[in-house]
Amino acid sequence: MFELVQLRFGARFRRAGHPDTLAPVSASAPFPQTDIWLATPRGYCAGVDRAIDVVDLAIDLYGPPVYVRHEIVHNHFVVEQLKARGACFVEDLDDVPEGSTIVFSAHGVSPAVRAHAERRRLRPIDATCPLVTKVHLEAVRFAGQGYWLLLVGHDGHAEVEGTMGEVPERTILIQTVEDAERVQVPDETRIAYLTQTTLSIDETKGILDVLRRRFPGIRGPGREDICYATTNRQNAVKELAARCDLVLVVGSPISSNSNRLAEVARAAGVEAHRIDSARDLKPEWLLGKRSIGITSGASTPESLVRELVSLLEARGAGPARDLNVTEENVSFRLPGVLARDVEKSERATELLSRYKRTATTR
Numbered sequence: 001m002f003e004l005v006q007l008r009f010g011a012r013f014r015r016a017g018h019p020d021t022l023a024p025v026s027a028s029a030p031f032p033q034t035d036i037w038l039a040t041p042r043g044y045c046a047g048v049d050r051a052i053d054v055v056d057l058a059i060d061l062y063g064p065p066v067y068v069r070h071e072i073v074h075n076h077f078v079v080e081q082l083k084a085r086g087a088c089f090v091e092d093l094d095d096v097p098e099g100s101t102i103v104f105s106a107h108g109v110s111p112a113v114r115a116h117a118e119r120r121r122l123r124p125i126d127a128t129c130p131l132v133t134k135v136h137l138e139a140v141r142f143a144g145q146g147y148w149l150l151l152v153g154h155d156g157h158a159e160v161e162g163t164m165g166e167v168p169e170r171t172i173l174i175q176t177v178e179d180a181e182r183v184q185v186p187d188e189t190r191i192a193y194l195t196q197t198t199l200s201i202d203e204t205k206g207i208l209d210v211l212r213r214r215f216p217g218i219r220g221p222g223r224e225d226i227c228y229a230t231t232n233r234q235n236a237v238k239e240l241a242a243r244c245d246l247v248l249v250v251g252s253p254i255s256s257n258s259n260r261l262a263e264v265a266r267a268a269g270v271e272a273h274r275i276d277s278a279r280d281l282k283p284e285w286l287l288g289k290r291s292i293g294i295t296s297g298a299s300t301p302e303s304l305v306r307e308l309v310s311l312l313e314a315r316g317a318g319p320a321r322d323l324n325v326t327e328e329n330v331s332f333r334l335p336g337v338l339a340r341d342v343e344k345s346e347r348a349t350e351l352l353s354r355y356k357r358t359a360t361t362r
């Protein structure tokens, strides 16, 4: 269905600094002899990298405005930078002029949204992460075999809305262990579970243990839905928690995977805070700390981490050192329609060299 390919590219967002993020931590609070550990991997995953490139490339290729349904990824610094380039973010497709190009975000959309785009004669470019698409396809497959679906995830999250929208009449959302204990299914002999891709691995295991106890014949996905990036970042934050007395997670409040990273660190027994940027840092968190661990969610630009590190180092902490836990080498191809348009463009060479991405549809 899709292939992982080895691609290297340097989207401008990894390098872009944000002008408003150098934070006003009190200059009277120096932190000498405090270690700084940077978790690796952290920050952008392959799905986010691709989604940002899709919008960026679409603006370069078609010219602004390029419409995007929902925040392309859950980070408002990224969204603001794309807005400045000519992206126009909408929640309702009725707000998009007929015939326009519309990019679907990395979180995926339901068939109802696709049908809406078709009715309005929009031209969709689907930046749904292939690992989210995998979950959609599993939902359709299980439902086609007559299964009831228990989807473990968070109500209101864009990814959950998209997945539930595949077979809404046969899908029940499970958010907690209590939900798993209470859920009633019309046919207990045909139940399957799926999960959101960005959940806490440990919490999800608790929910799945309950479901497996209650429904011993329950089916699951061939390969776990919680994605490689979520898994790797949570494993890395556990390593941070084991050697630090404070963990800072850089990520937006609406970023599911960033919130889970802070929760995972707290569950490991360490003080942890999710912050949007260095601006949110509170001096009292740092007092008396000997070792500060830093990580970032899968939708967080590295520039925000670097600004936080610079700020701490300027106050005497560090220098920052890497804590390498897992190597990542995953990338996804561009969506077919965009790849074909790039290849047809007279500027193909220039665009491809700028993005260093192989624009093929294989």
Ligand code: SF4
Pocket (backbone or CB within 6 Å): 045, 046, 047, 048, 106, 129, 130, 131, 132, 197, 198, 227, 228, 229, 230, 257, 298
């Ligand atoms: Fe894809 Fe995982 Fe990144 Fe979500 S967190 S966009 S599923 S790689």
